[in-house]
Amino acid sequence: MWDRLRPVGRHPESGGYRRFAWTGADAECRAWFREQAEARGLTHEVDRNGNQWAWLGDPARGDAVVTGSHLDSVPDGGAFDGPLGVVSAFAALDELRGRGARFAKPVAVVNFGDEEGARFGLACVGSRLTSGKLTARQAHLLTDADGVTLPRAMEAAGYDPEAIGPDPERLARIGAFVELHVEQGRALDLSGDAVGIASSIWPHGRWRFDFRGEANHAGTTRLADRRDPMLPYAEAVLAARREARLAGAVATFGKVAVEPNGVNAVPSLVRGWLDSRAADQDGLDTVVAAVEAAARDHAREHGVDLDVVRESFTPVVEFDNVLRDEIARILGAGNRESGRLNVPVLGTGAGHDAGILAGSIPTAMLFVRNPTGVSHSPAESAAEDDCAAGVLALADVLEGLACR
Structure with a gap:
């Protein structure tokens, strides 16, 4: 077989x-x-x-x-x-x-x-x-x-x-x-x-993080003038690892989609999917809330909008x-x-x-x-x-x- x-x-x-x-x-x-x-x-x-x-x-x-x-x-x-x-x-x-x-x-x-x-x-x-x-x-x-x-x-x-x-x-x-x-x-x-x-x-679930910035030329746009959604996304990835370690849980950004997805383009959208799991509901809630808070803080810092959608959840x-x-x-x-x-x-x-x-x-x-x-x-x-x-x-x- x-x-x-x-x-x-x-x-x-x-x-x-x-x-x-x-x-x-x-x-x-x-x-x-x-x-x-x-x-x-x-x-x-x-x-x-x-x-x-x-x-x-x-x-x-x-x-x-x-x-x-x-x-x-x-x-x-x-x-x-x-x-x-x-x-x-x-x-x-x-x-x-x-x-x-x-x-x-x-x-x-x-x-x-x-x-x-x-x-x-x-x-x-x-x-x-x-x-x-x-x-x-x-x-x-x-x-x-x-x-x-x-x-x-x-x-x-x-x-x-x-x-x-x-x-x-x-x-x-x-x-x-x-x-x-x-x-x-x-x-x-x-x-x-x-x-x-x-x-x-x-308990486990999947959350979609949509970071919306502004597309621009990677070679001519000053760093100070950029609204780059990749930066708060990167901070969210690091926050997921940090918060999961503190809570004895797991959290992973394992899938990402980028628009327009060009080597020489500042992205307009970075969409990342968070998978998180913990031994109990309180632990899971703590991790996801902390990751979202960090993502929102860094999104504001870079002039980026953020939407978070829970796509699935299993208690x-x-x-x-x-x-x-x-x-x-x-x-x-x-x-x-x-x-x-x-x-x-x-x-x-x-x-x-x-x-x-x-x-x-x-x-x-x-x-x-x-x-x-x-x-x-x-x-x-x-x-x-x-x-x-x-x-x-x-x-x-x-x-x-x-x-x-």
């Missing part, structure tokens, strides 16, 4: 993946998912929001156990973020069939669409639509960098954008959703464990405690005489579909060790032995939840 999926959407120069929503690479990933489902005799379907499902058993029975993740990527992303959860889900079903497991509940593998938000700027579009956290009207307003709207992109890919929207009937069929994901950090590497259980997702997500504890029990957590967990429980600053769905259905996550901690990069990795350990852990969890 991994070898078949590996080349899809991989850029020959960067070595990273460009599997963006409703593109050719996305279509290839979807075809791969369908092939895997049909090869196992699973019932394949695509819901109104473009999410793919592969069912073992009748979903109408309810109380289904679902696993999976996503197949899209960030620009020049790594091979594991998302796909590891989908590949491992199919492999876990193979493992259970090899054990002769008898399922008492329906089981499904899911591929949620547009989790990364790389094309339209909003993460977890598929799961947000399904859970009602993104309305159809809001989704129809999403536009990519080329001015293509989400409805146009869906139509071009052969899907009906008029059908998107909340899907409570589907969610009502699901008793538990367990997402396996490569760890985006080094907690497991430092603890020496191959697999971990998620406790919560930090802290505490995964279902009952489900988390049941998974820990299944995996043998707490059986040592010392009482130490065999499978550690850890928080994460990364958002996931499981976090979006947590407000609607019981959700949980398993993490697989990432030896470098690098993620959203071609350098993202996981050892084959650790991936196999993740598959076995997921199989044990599915067996414990669906075969009783």
Whole structure:
């Protein structure tokens, strides 16, 4: 499975993946998912929001156990973020069939669409639509960098954008959703464990900072006469690093757009996107407020106007405690005489579909060790032995939840 999926959407120069929503690479990933489902005799379907499902058993029975993740990527992303959860889900079903497991509940593998938000700027579009956290009207307003709207992109890919929207009937069929994901950090590497259980997702959001100055000639305009938006933007970048360090949080300006974007031109507009995450809401509010205050102070100093727009926000997500504890029990957590967990429980600053769905259905996550901690990069990795350990852990969890 991994070898078949590996080349899809991989850029020959960067070595990273460009599997963006409703593109050719996305279509290839979807075809791969369908092939895997049909090869196992699973019932394949695509819901109104473009999410793919592969069912073992009748979903109408309810109380289904679902696993999976996503197949899209960030620009020049790594091979594991998302796909590891989908590949491992199919492999876990193979493992259970090899054990002769008898399922008492329906089981499904899911591929949620547009989790990364790389094309339209909003993460977890598929799961947000399904859970009602993104309305159809809001989704129809999403536009990519080329001015293509989400409805146009869906139509071009052969899907009906008029059908998107909340899907409570589907969610009502699901008793538990367990997402396996490569760890985006080094907690497991430092603890020496191959697999971990998620406790919560930090609150996080994305803010757009629009610095508006005055375009001018870089060679003839005196420094004193300039209204250069690049200067307060640069100060905002430094403020983000400073304030995040003080608060024990993270804050990143990772995307920037400049107009007119000429080497010999003073910019008229610098638009930067801030991503910030913290262990609690107060910490996040403190960081973002401080960054905005610094940006406004420096914008005034340079005669630049500033607009700040919060484009997305997800509050802290505490995964279902009952489900988390049941998974820990299944995996043998707490059986040592010392009482130490065999499978550690850890928080994460990364958002996931499981976090979006947590407000609607019981959700949980398993993490697989990432030896470098690098993620959203071609350098993202996981050892084959650790991936196999993740598959076995997921199989044990599915067996414990669906075969009783």
